[in-house]
Amino acid sequence: MRIALLMWLFALAAPLHAEFVTTTVTLDDESDVDLRMFPAEGNILLLGFPCDQGTGLNEARASQAMSAAGIEVWMADLLSAHFLARTPSSIRSLDGNNVRQLIEHIAGQTDKTIVLATSGYGSVPVLRGARLWRQQRQGEGPDPLQGAILFYPLLNASEPEPGKAVEYMPVVHDTALNIAIFQPEKSPNRFWVKHLQQALEEGGSHVESTILKGVRNNFYRLKNPTAKERAMTQQLPEMIASAIEKMNLKKDSSQ
Amino acid sequence: MKSFLTALLVLFTATAYAGELKPYSGAPLPDFTLQDRQGSSHRLSQYRGKVVMVNFWATYCTPCIKEMPSMQRLKEKMNGRDFVILAVDMAEEAADVVAFLARYNIKVDFPILFDTEARVIEQWMISAVPTSFILDKRGTIRYALYGGIEWDRTEVIELLDPLLNE
Numbered sequence: 001m002r003i004a005l006l007m008w009l010f011a012l013a014a015p016l017h018a019e020f021v022t023t024t025v026t027l028d029d030e031s032d033v034d035l036r037m038f039p040a041e042g043n044i045l046l047l048g049f050p051c052d053q054g055t056g057l058n059e060a061r062a063s064q065a066m067s068a069a070g071i072e073v074w075m076a077d078l079l080s081a082h083f084l085a086r087t088p089s090s091i092r093s094l095d096g097n098n099v100r101q102l103i104e105h106i107a108g109q110t111d112k113t114i115v116l117a118t119s120g121y122g123s124v125p126v127l128r129g130a131r132l133w134r135q136q137r138q139g140e141g142p143d144p145l146q147g148a149i150l151f152y153p154l155l156n157a158s159e160p161e162p163g164k165a166v167e168y169m170p171v172v173h174d175t176a177l178n179i180a181i182f183q184p185e186k187s188p189n190r191f192w193v194k195h196l197q198q199a200l201e202e203g204g205s206h207v208e209s210t211i212l213k214g215v216r217n218n219f220y221r222l223k224n225p226t227a228k229e230r231a232m233t234q235q236l237p238e239m240i241a242s243a244i245e246k247m248n249l250k251k252d253s254s255q
Numbered sequence: 256m257k258s259f260l261t262a263l264l265v266l267f268t269a270t271a272y273a274g275e276l277k278p279y280s281g282a283p284l285p286d287f288t289l290q291d292r293q294g295s296s297h298r299l300s301q302y303r304g305k306v307v308m309v310n311f312w313a314t315y316c317t318p319c320i321k322e323m324p325s326m327q328r329l330k331e332k333m334n335g336r337d338f339v340i341l342a343v344d345m346a347e348e349a350a351d352v353v354a355f356l357a358r359y360n361i362k363v364d365f366p367i368l369f370d371t372e373a374r375v376i377e378q379w380m381i382s383a384v385p386t387s388f389i390l391d392k393r394g395t396i397r398y399a400l401y402g403g404i405e406w407d408r409t410e411v412i413e414l415l416d417p418l419l420n421e
Contacts, residue, residue, distance in 0.1 A: 108315070156382070160386070161280070161401075162281060162386050162399035162400065163396065163399060164283065166382045186313070186315040191345075191373055191376050191381065191382070
């Protein structure tokens with residue numbers, strides 16, 4: 001019933017002009033992180049790390065739709081904050097401290113439950129940041145950070161080697177979160193989703209994974225999307241809201 | 256200003272991936288039997304006595320599509336020698352793959368095999384596409400590569416020659 005209501009609200013959301021406010025947060029390393037904030041009245045705050053240098057129109061549209069449906073969205077631009085290019089190595093180089101500080105910043109401003117969201121290599125700093133946040137809190141009081149949504153997470157420890165199983169970065173085995181994975185079907189990663197899920201669960205996470213039929217990684221940013229990819233992009237807000245709904249978030253100190 | 260600097264950094268740090276065949280360091284991988292476009296079965300071990308290139312590819316993989324004509328040229332350069340190419344499509348619908356090859360006018364006469372259930376992909380632990388293996392005449396994997404290359408380059412043929420002469 002709640003999902004049906006959310007879908008109805010998404011349908012009402014204006015599709016073209018993303019309304020948001022921007023602000024800049026200065027972190028401990030004196031870097032300035034630009035934030036696009038899509039406010040909402042609900043008790044969930046989605047902190048997104050699109051690694052798009054502020055250019056992702058479809059992410060902004062999805063954020064607006066979620067905001068209209070009651071999920072507040074903040075989109076952080078970590079790459080521009082450090083003058084980094086959007087390359088795998090630069091994204092993987094982020095140690096997670098900026099993510100931790102942003103969680104801390106939000107937790108100091110609101111009592112909303114926080115869910116992180118990112119894609120591809122952005123999963124590396126997001127999980128690192130979540131782990132650092134948990135270490136900093138040491139289980140004291142209700143934890144506002146409850147989950148993460150990862151689109152085609154790329155968490156391999158090294159370059160692929162033919163004939164050898166994928167090994168994951170240490171943070172995969174050491175982050176206990178509610179995690180929703182959305183893995184496009186048209187990607188070799190799809191064959192490793194269960195392997196990744198198992199590795200995350202061994203670290204204490206609860207993981208739900210979904211294969212997105214007929215679309216490629218990064219489908220919502222492609223210059224030549226297929227009809228299926230355009231349709232899937234339109235469904236992003238419902239997919240994310242549904243994943244949050246399934247997480248059955250509880251703000252407690254048990255994790 | 257920030258965007259301009261970022262764009263500059265993108266320009267200077269973006270590099271094209273150029274792979275090369277490297278000696279294979281993984282464990283032996285199991286035999287497989289897969290069907291081609293005509294429904295004929297191909298068992299890998301039936302090609303003992305020939306040098307075999309096993310190439311894992313998919314229609315959504317741009318480097319795969321780019322390298323495929325060079326695989327056909329390599330096959331033609333190896334005409335009359337004990338050399339076989341098996342191109343394993345990664346768990347896509349056969350009809351979609353055939354339509355794709357026709358739409359993009361990709362003409363190859365080596366077998367395109369269909370691993371519809373992804374069993375071989377899992378057994379061979381394919382985590383990137385394209386991934387290619389070179390097996391010697393005894394069926395031992397000697398070289399492997401992930402990423403696309405021009406297969407009819409002199410360096411590749413010079414590497415295959417000793418295997419063909421064993």
